[in-house]
Amino acid sequence: MKGMAQLLHEHPFFAGMQEKHLDFIAGCGENHIYNTGEYIARENEPADHFFLIRDGQVAVECFVPNYGALCLQTLHNGDIFGWSWLFPPYMWTFDARAEDEVHAIRLDGKCLREKCEADPAMGYELMKRFARIVTQRLRATRMQLMDVYSLQWPPLDRGQ
Amino acid sequence: MIPTLFRIDERNDEFEGTFTLRLCAPTGNRPAAFSPGQFNMLYAFGTGEVPISMSGSLDDDDAYVHTIRCQGLATRTIERLNKGDVIGVRGPFGRGWPLDTIAGKEVLIIAGGLGLAPLRPVIYQLLNGHHGARRVRLFYGARRPRELLYYREFERWADAIDITVTVDHADHVDRAWKGRVGVITEPLEAARISSAGTIAFLCGPEVMMRFCIHTLLKKGLPESAIYLSMERNMKCATGLCGHCQWGPNFVCKDGPVFCYGSVRSWFNLRAL
Amino acid sequence: MQKFLLQADDLDVLIQVIAREGHRLIGPTLRDGAIVYDDIHSVSDLPRDWTDDQEKGRYRLRKRGDGAYFGYAAGPHSWKQFLQLPRRPVWRAERDANGVQIIAIEEMAPRLAFMGVRSCELHAIAIQDRVFLEGPFRNDDYDKRRQPLLLIAVNCTAPAATCFCTSMNTGPEVTLPADLTMTEVMDGDAHYFLIDAGTGRGEHILKQLPLTPAQARQQALAQKSIQHAAEQMEQGPRSFDSSDVKDLLYRNYESPEWELVADRCLSCANCTMACPTCFCSTVEDTTDLTGENAERWERWDSCFTADFSYITGGAVRADTRSRYRQWMTHKLATWHDQFDSSGCVGCGRCIAWCPVGIDLTEELLRIREMENQ
Numbered sequence: 001m002k003g004m005a006q007l008l009h010e011h012p013f014f015a016g017m018q019e020k021h022l023d024f025i026a027g028c029g030e031n032h033i034y035n036t037g038e039y040i041a042r043e044n045e046p047a048d049h050f051f052l053i054r055d056g057q058v059a060v061e062c063f064v065p066n067y068g069a070l071c072l073q074t075l076h077n078g079d080i081f082g083w084s085w086l087f088p089p090y091m092w093t094f095d096a097r098a099e100d101e102v103h104a105i106r107l108d109g110k111c112l113r114e115k116c117e118a119d120p121a122m123g124y125e126l127m128k129r130f131a132r133i134v135t136q137r138l139r140a141t142r143m144q145l146m147d148v149y150s151l152q153w154p155p156l157d158r159g160q
Numbered sequence: 161m162i163p164t165l166f167r168i169d170e171r172n173d174e175f176e177g178t179f180t181l182r183l184c185a186p187t188g189n190r191p192a193a194f195s196p197g198q199f200n201m202l203y204a205f206g207t208g209e210v211p212i213s214m215s216g217s218l219d220d221d222d223a224y225v226h227t228i229r230c231q232g233l234a235t236r237t238i239e240r241l242n243k244g245d246v247i248g249v250r251g252p253f254g255r256g257w258p259l260d261t262i263a264g265k266e267v268l269i270i271a272g273g274l275g276l277a278p279l280r281p282v283i284y285q286l287l288n289g290h291h292g293a294r295r296v297r298l299f300y301g302a303r304r305p306r307e308l309l310y311y312r313e314f315e316r317w318a319d320a321i322d323i324t325v326t327v328d329h330a331d332h333v334d335r336a337w338k339g340r341v342g343v344i345t346e347p348l349e350a351a352r353i354s355s356a357g358t359i360a361f362l363c364g365p366e367v368m369m370r371f372c373i374h375t376l377l378k379k380g381l382p383e384s385a386i387y388l389s390m391e392r393n394m395k396c397a398t399g400l401c402g403h404c405q406w407g408p409n410f411v412c413k414d415g416p417v418f419c420y421g422s423v424r425s426w427f428n429l430r431a432l
Numbered sequence: 433m434q435k436f437l438l439q440a441d442d443l444d445v446l447i448q449v450i451a452r453e454g455h456r457l458i459g460p461t462l463r464d465g466a467i468v469y470d471d472i473h474s475v476s477d478l479p480r481d482w483t484d485d486q487e488k489g490r491y492r493l494r495k496r497g498d499g500a501y502f503g504y505a506a507g508p509h510s511w512k513q514f515l516q517l518p519r520r521p522v523w524r525a526e527r528d529a530n531g532v533q534i535i536a537i538e539e540m541a542p543r544l545a546f547m548g549v550r551s552c553e554l555h556a557i558a559i560q561d562r563v564f565l566e567g568p569f570r571n572d573d574y575d576k577r578r579q580p581l582l583l584i585a586v587n588c589t590a591p592a593a594t595c596f597c598t599s600m601n602t603g604p605e606v607t608l609p610a611d612l613t614m615t616e617v618m619d620g621d622a623h624y625f626l627i628d629a630g631t632g633r634g635e636h637i638l639k640q641l642p643l644t645p646a647q648a649r650q651q652a653l654a655q656k657s658i659q660h661a662a663e664q665m666e667q668g669p670r671s672f673d674s675s676d677v678k679d680l681l682y683r684n685y686e687s688p689e690w691e692l693v694a695d696r697c698l699s700c701a702n703c704t705m706a707c708p709t710c711f712c713s714t715v716e717d718t719t720d721l722t723g724e725n726a727e728r729w730e731r732w733d734s735c736f737t738a739d740f741s742y743i744t745g746g747a748v749r750a751d752t753r754s755r756y757r758q759w760m761t762h763k764l765a766t767w768h769d770q771f772d773s774s775g776c777v778g779c780g781r782c783i784a785w786c787p788v789g790i791d792l793t794e795e796l797l798r799i800r801e802m803e804n805q
Contacts, residue, residue, distance in 0.1 A: 071330050073342045143343040144328050148365040149273035149303035162523045162536045206719035206726035246532045398569035402712030408769035431754035
């Protein structure tokens, strides 16, 4: 059985992070297994955690009244989920659901928030990592928006 | 150069608006051999010709297999054809994938949407153990689950190839979809790719290829190890009509497959 | 140095000999206020005593007053229309109970002779030869028209203001092989041609002409008039050093000048139609009303049209900026990589026949200036 600090160390999200910071963060983390179909987060509920996915697939969803859950993106081994714990009002903006058995490290956001405030150097290190994830997701979302495999592209030269 | 008449021997609808034809030379002659990545000009009676790459196996040497998407007059006319109907064929044309350079290497096949069609002959070759690749990975992105090309074959391919499939969108029609949702660059980004001894073949919409190339370069893959298949307006297919010019290249005879290292400056120019 | 002399009064003998050899002779003639290329049956079809004043977007004929037969510069036509036809049937297809048949349409190619081909035009023909005959695929229709072609070149002694062959190293003196090469000389009351054969076919024709040996003085006069033409162009405003033009354009795909020229360019395609080397073509597929008979025709096309760069969903070059850039950069830069020479021979047709007076040499100059700014 690997220790929490070791598990974090191996996760790409924390690559290159200082030992002492990792040791601290490890203190805020616990292993957790979600069963297929179980919600990891629900829209508008308090966002007290973030998750490092070690195994399994997580669907980021939005509930549409006359349709049901619409999957916007799936996350996998090596991905992280959740940054709502960083920003007030600390509420989830989407649902996250385990699509199969998901092994995750659940990190206590409240504990990390307080530590980040107290230790700006660590806070900055963590924030840089989140910023990178957010930009990656934004890029992916923009590509999704482009719908590149669609045929429905209006020609550039029409109506000129 | 006039088209040779081929007979439609088999027709499969892949999904709405996209279908695959197997074309046999009517006299029972063997059609000219092709290399994966090459294309034919298909002539629909009276409406024009379209360049379509071969998507079948080299071992099926009695026929050409083409996967076609309905998008213009000629492809719509072809779409109305059935088994037994006749179609004009000129080809094969162009330069295909550099299969003679992959021995001992890991091959990344990165396809988007219909871009899997010109790569399927490569996949068949590799499944049959030809060309001596060390390992093969397929990254395939499609618009939505019901528009995944050749999906029924994936299970068989998975014996020899690591397959990652992702769709941009999964809506109510595809409720049963349990796979990845998100763009193709995401799994590519997450994959461990060794910068040495890897070769990447890309085919898909130009934007998709651009972003994938960006990801590959970030991972240290040299430009010389990235190959892509370009789409331009091929009309004569013989380098004589001028339509498919792309910088100094004629896509029909110098391509459609190019090494990114040799075309980078053209690839990054807009409206070229 | 040309060895023989043909009196201008005997020019018709040459025309008749060529016809007798079984050629359809094409040469300069006057039509619609321009000197164009068409069938020549006798010396009276030639534009004797006419010349042209040319400038940006301007072409006017005027009398020379000296009776010269070849005293004009490049007109709206080029020879390419006889070798790569502006429009031709390629095949026809029939559909009946027995199936479909596709039948190639093979037209008989006339045995052509071109008279009055300038050095720049010989270069243009050589450039099209490389395009159509030396690639992995040949243009058979071009080939069958080109093979029997008899070339009667005439050294240029009357360049227009739009000419810049000296900058492109394509003239004015004929240096490429031709069956016959002539220089027209007006020497006081004397009017004659120096003439020489470059091939066996040319020799064969020469033997049938009333020739006298050329004297050194006559040869010197011929040289002098060619030299004078060269000097005229070298001293003109359109003279430039073309040795680095490929690199210049490769460096300047994003020059602001493309935007500026696009503001004036109408995308009308005149330059590509007038250009003696532009070779782009397209095909048209049609059926008759029964839908049982289809035809394919090939016709000239231009990179200035919207459809030219069409791929799934739309045109790659959707605006005039990208189309003008494609045309000019192809002509002067990418052509080198494709066919080992420039695609421009400096004939100036694109300058004279541009309805808004866009001047390729001026555009080059501006791109160079903007790069240095």
